[in-house]
Amino acid sequence: MDFNRYSSIYLKNLVDEVLPFWLKNSPDKEYGGFFTCLDTEGRVFDTDKFIWLQARQVWTFSMLYNQMEKNPLWLETAIHGAEFLKKHGRDSAGNWYFSLSREGAPLVQPYNIFSDCFATMAFAQLYKASGVEEYREISVNTFFNILKRQDNPKGKFSKAFPGTRELQNFSLPMILSNLVLEIEHVLDPAIVEATIDKGIHTVMEVFYQPDSGLILENVYADGSFSDSFEGRLLNPGHVLEAMWFVMDLATRRNDQKLIEKAVNIAINALEYGWDKEFGGILYFLDIKGNPPQQLEWDQKLWWVHAEAIVCMLKGYEKTGDQRCLNWFKKLHEYTWKNFVDEDNGEWFGYLNRRGEVLLPLKGGKWKGCFHVPRALFLAQGLLKTLAEKEDKVLSEM
Structure with a gap:
């Protein structure tokens, strides 16, 4: 695989098309x-x-x-x-x-x-x-x-009534797992390590469901399953983003077993969430196969695919698992075909199930200058590292 070629694609999209879009249109100078x-x-x-x-x-x-x-x-x-x-x-x-x-x-x-x-x-x-x-x-x-x-x-x-169905949500422990690495240069090391310990435990033990090999969006305080709309909810994009956060934490602690567990969970999320009919990753699913309450469940969102690309590249770089490379190629093809706007810059955010542009916007209430540039920056760097590794192996043969 020509990792250098892919790295150039991601770097060019970042520097020539995405960042100029935001720099030109976004600052409010008044x-x-x-x-x-x-x-x-x-x-x-x-x-x-x-x-x-x-x-x-x-x-x-x-x-x-x-x-x-x-x-x-x-x-x-x-x-x-x-x-x-x-x-x-x-x-x-x-x-x-x-x-x-x-x-x-x-x-x-x-x-x-x-x-x-x-x-x-x-x-x-x-x-x-x-x-x-x-x-x-x-x-x-x-x-x-x-x-x-x-x-x-x-x-x-x-809005929840206290004491009836007290669920905890996956989003905050997921974010904290990344946040603590982002800000460790301003924190006491003991706080950093304690936050990492709690984050790994919560994400990989409390929310992880061994029976399905997946991570749910909401569970009871003890990690048990709630057979409700909220309790059955699966968001593949959150799982994929969280798993590359966990890979970073595991790399910091030299925990290869944890990296491999994160890769397996990510692969499970992709296999469960991939739309077998139209391609792309479905936004929301019900773990029991029931109709989700979210009417946007079958949309294809920019950030889900961006984070999946980063996750698969990190997984391949850290484990050499061929499944990650196969998924990266599949994700890259879908993303560049459907999300990337090479005429006007940036990516479209929202596609319908068939992969057609649903909303002709580049930013809104939820989409801004974050997931796309972060993913492009990380992807081009990971692809460059993989190219260097491949060159080294070839030179030693």
Whole structure:
């Protein structure tokens, strides 16, 4: 396999098509922050600002500045977003709102802890890029606020009636597994290790279901199964993203057995979630084969396929499992055929089951400058590493 050719495809898409799209169309030069509701050609169709997308974009340009190239425009863009967040993004208790008006007035209360998670990532990465101490303080304070809220993340905004069906959701422990590695340069090492221990246990033991070999979105506090809409819910994309997070944690601890378990779970998720009729990964499934309650269950989403590509490349790079390489080729073909817009830049976000563009947008309330550039950056690097390994093996023959 020509890993160098694939690496060039991913790098070119990132540098020539995706980043220019956001740099040209997204910054709000009048009020600060970023526009994320962008149509096919990058025109703004709504000016509301969603905190986690603002923070994700700060993180993206900070990360690329730190890991790819000391491009002053990237750092300037990250600071542009961070200063808007710093000024408008939090309530008096330090909780991050869900959304703001264009000018920065709060629109939606801080019910969603993922705003806090991505703000933590953003300011930690920007601190690394800029050395500004205030950014470090914001990141650390927000992280400890997340730890305080993690057992009841929605707090007073929860719609669930207490004491009846008390489920825990997979998303937060999944995010924390990645978040702690993102911000370890601003944390005490003991806190880092304790968070990793808890993350691995929760993701790989509590939510993992040995009978199916899959990870569910919601379980009871003890990890037991809830035969309900929420309890039967499977999100293959979350499983695939989480498994490459776990591979990173396992690599840090030199735990090859854990890496192999993560690869097997990821393969199970792909085999279960792949649409045998039209191709692509289904968004939601019911573990018992019942109709899911989510009406969008059969859509094909950009982030699911981007994370699957990263997961399979990491799995192959760390284990040499041929199944990962086979799946990468299949995912690459589907993604480049259906999501990538080589005429206008960036990727479409939402396809119908047949793989046709469902919404002609490049960004919105949930899609911003994050999954695509992160996946492209990671994929091109992994493919380059695989090419170097292959060259070394050939030279030694």
